[in-house]
Amino acid sequence: MPYVEDKTTRGGFSSPSEADVSRMIRAEVDSWTPRRGPDWPDILIRIASSGPSPWVIYTTASAALAVILIAAFLVGSALDLGGLGLQPAQVHLNH
Amino acid sequence: MTESRELDPATQFKQLYDQEYLSVYRSIRAVVMESAAAEDLTQETFVRAYRARHRYTPTAPPGAWLRRIGINLAISHLRRQKLARFLPARLYMAPDRRDYDRAEARDVVGKAMAVLSPKLRAAVVLHYYDGLTREEIASVLGVPAGTVASRIAKAVAIMRKTIGNDQDLDTTRSRSEGALRGR
Numbered sequence: 001m002p003y004v005e006d007k008t009t010r011g012g013f014s015s016p017s018e019a020d021v022s023r024m025i026r027a028e029v030d031s032w033t034p035r036r037g038p039d040w041p042d043i044l045i046r047i048a049s050s051g052p053s054p055w056v057i058y059t060t061a062s063a064a065l066a067v068i069l070i071a072a073f074l075v076g077s078a079l080d081l082g083g084l085g086l087q088p089a090q091v092h093l094n095h
Numbered sequence: 096m097t098e099s100r101e102l103d104p105a106t107q108f109k110q111l112y113d114q115e116y117l118s119v120y121r122s123i124r125a126v127v128m129e130s131a132a133a134e135d136l137t138q139e140t141f142v143r144a145y146r147a148r149h150r151y152t153p154t155a156p157p158g159a160w161l162r163r164i165g166i167n168l169a170i171s172h173l174r175r176q177k178l179a180r181f182l183p184a185r186l187y188m189a190p191d192r193r194d195y196d197r198a199e200a201r202d203v204v205g206k207a208m209a210v211l212s213p214k215l216r217a218a219v220v221l222h223y224y225d226g227l228t229r230e231e232i233a234s235v236l237g238v239p240a241g242t243v244a245s246r247i248a249k250a251v252a253i254m255r256k257t258i259g260n261d262q263d264l265d266t267t268r269s270r271s272e273g274a275l276r277g278r
Contacts, residue, residue, distance in 0.1 A: 015259035021251055022223045024258070028204040029224040032124045034134045038116040040109060046142045053146045 104148040104157050112141050115158050118225065122162045125220035126169035126213045136172055140165035155234055159227075163235045166217050173213055207257040215250040222247050 016024070051057075076082050102111045119140055124133035144151075144164050151160060208216055214236070221232045222243075229247070233240040 015255040018251055018255070021254050021258070024204040025208070025219060025223040025254075028202070028208065029121050029125065029220055032121050032130070032133075034117070034120050034137070035130065036134060038113055039138065040112060042138055043112065043141050043145065046138060047145055050142065050146075 102157055104144065104151045104160070108145055108148055111157055111161075115161050116141075118158060119161050119165045121224065122217065122220060123165045123169045125208070125216045125224075126166055127172060128209055128213075128216070132172065133169075136168050137165065140168055143168070155231075159231060159235050162221070162225075163237070166236065169217075170213060203258055203261045204254075206261065207254045210257050211250050211253060215246050215253070218243055218246040219250040219254075 102114065104111055116137065120133055120137045123136045123140065124130060127133050127136065140161060144161055147164075151157065208219075211219065217236060218232055221227045221235060222229070227235065229240045229243045232243045236243065
């Protein structure tokens with residue numbers, strides 16, 4: 001049975017200073033290099049294959065919804081349809 | 096970041112792409128902690144920036160504008176991944192983020208960074224690596240400068256503790272191994 005020393009001679013943990021952490025972060029981030037690197041043709045392909053931007057879609061959809069609602073209101077009120085038409089009222093007369 | 100000030104995204108987008116690619120990649124990589132996803136998100140960042148290039152207003156350097164798009168995209172990516180964990184496996188097969196963190200963060204600093212939340216990592220990298228001020232980071236992340244200051248302080252405290260613990264563990268382990276070899 002081998003002897004394993006499990007006592008540490010130094011107490012507590014040795015935290016690095018903020019300057020050390022800063023230096024370590026810079027060294028770590030410097031080591032992050034992309035495998036492929038810049039790929040401009042891929043950007044052009046993505047731009048060509050993507051549809052209109054969400055901003056254009058939301059604006060168009062909002063405008064279309066507004067037009068539909070206004071048209072429905074105008075048609076409904078012109079033809080006396082639904083809630084915009086004349087409502088039947090029940091009249092009870094006591095004779 | 097100041098060297099890209101003169102480049103106009105509307106007319107010099109290709110030059111801006113070549114110049115800012117690596118720094119945008121590293122900012123995104125700090126958030127997602129995974130190189131393949133970071134590369135894909137970097138490309139997507141430039142696609143979105145290209146579409147919005149005519150809406151760019153020169154109140155901030157183009158580099159900060161690109162980082163803001165990239166970091167927001169990376170945080171959305173992580174949110175989708177987190178949400179996907181709650182979906183049934185048959186509907187969506189998302190890779191486990193913790194596997195990425197374990198696989199790619201092999202060294203002490205990488206592990207300490209992996210412990211941080213994505214927002215803390217972004218603040219720390221923008222401050223200590225890109226050298227941005229708290230106000231500049233606030234404009235990139237879209238949060239108040241006070242929030243940035245507290246995020247940086249919290250991140251540094253966590254990293255110091257994690258690195259310190261890890262170094263102590265290594266020291267203990269090497270002493271134990273030394274004791275074993277000596278016998």
